[in-house]
Amino acid sequence: MRKRRYCGLAVALWTVTLMSCGGASSRDTSLTPQQKVAAAKTELTIGFASGDTSASVTKDVTLSTSCAYGTTVSWTSSDAAVVSTAGVVKQPLTKDANVTLTATISSGGVSDSKNFLITIKAQMTEAQAVATAKDALTIGYAAGDSASNVTQDLSLPRRESTAARWRGDRAPLRWFQTREW
Numbered sequence: 001m002r003k004r005r006y007c008g009l010a011v012a013l014w015t016v017t018l019m020s021c022g023g024a025s026s027r028d029t030s031l032t033p034q035q036k037v038a039a040a041k042t043e044l045t046i047g048f049a050s051g052d053t054s055a056s057v058t059k060d061v062t063l064s065t066s067c068a069y070g071t072t073v074s075w076t077s078s079d080a081a082v083v084s085t086a087g088v089v090k091q092p093l094t095k096d097a098n099v100t101l102t103a104t105i106s107s108g109g110v111s112d113s114k115n116f117l118i119t120i121k122a123q124m125t126e127a128q129a130v131a132t133a134k135d136a137l138t139i140g141y142a143a144g145d146s147a148s149n150v151t152q153d154l155s156l157p158r159r160e161s162t163a164a165r166w167r168g169d170r171a172p173l174r175w176f177q178t179r180e181w
Contacts, residue, residue: 033108036069040105041114043068046087054118061118063087063101071107078102082120092122094129 031039046054047062063075063086075085078100083089097120104113124132140155141147 031069033110036071036107037105037110037112040067040069040071040073040107041103041112044073044103044105044114046101046116046118054116057083057089057118057120058091060089061087061101063103067105069107071105074104074106076102076104083118089120091120094122094124094126096120096122 044064044067047064048054048057049059049061052059052061061083063073065073065075067073075087077083077085079097081090082092082097083099083101099118099120101116101118102113103116104111139147141150142152142154145152
C-alpha cells in the first residue's frame with residue numbers, strides 16, 4: 001500500500017512539473033536547441049499559491065529550474081529582498097512592490113530570457129502602519145509628573161522608521177511645536 005502511495009505521489013509531482021512547463025517530454029530529440037528553448041519559453045509559467053495571481057502575491061512562488069524539452073531555467077529578481085531567485089517572498093511592510101522575475105531558458109548552448117512582472121502585496125496599508133505606530137507611542141514623565149501635571153522635561157520616543165511631530169498647546173511648550181525626527 002505504501003509503495004502505491006509513493007508511486008502515485010511521484011507521478012503527481014512529475015505531472016505538475018510537466019504542466020508548469022507545457023507538458024512535453026524531455027525525450028523529444030527531434031527539435032534543435034533553438035526550437036527547444038523557444039518552445040519552453042512560450043510554455044514557462046510561474047506557480048502561484050492558492051488565491052495568489054501575478055497581480056497579487058502574498059506567498060512564495062514556484063520557479064522551475066528545469067522545463068520541457070530538456071531545457072534548464074535560471075532566475076534573477078529585480079528585488080531579491082522581496083522575491084528571491086528561489087521564489088521566497090518577503091512582503092513589504094506598507095507599500096506593494098513590483099518585481100520583475102527573469103527566467104533564462106537554456107539548451108545546447110542556446111539561451112533566451114522571459115520576464116514576469118509580479119506585484120507583492122504589502123503586509124498592511126499605510127493607514128494601518130500609522131495606527132500601529134501611533135498606538136506604540138508613549139510619553140515618559142519624570143518622577144512626580146503625570147499627563148495632568150507636567151513640571152519637568154518629558155521623554156518623547158524616537159523611532160528610526162517612523163516620523164513623528166510633537167507639539168504643545170500651551171505657551172511654555174511652543175519651542176517644541178514643530179520638532180521632527
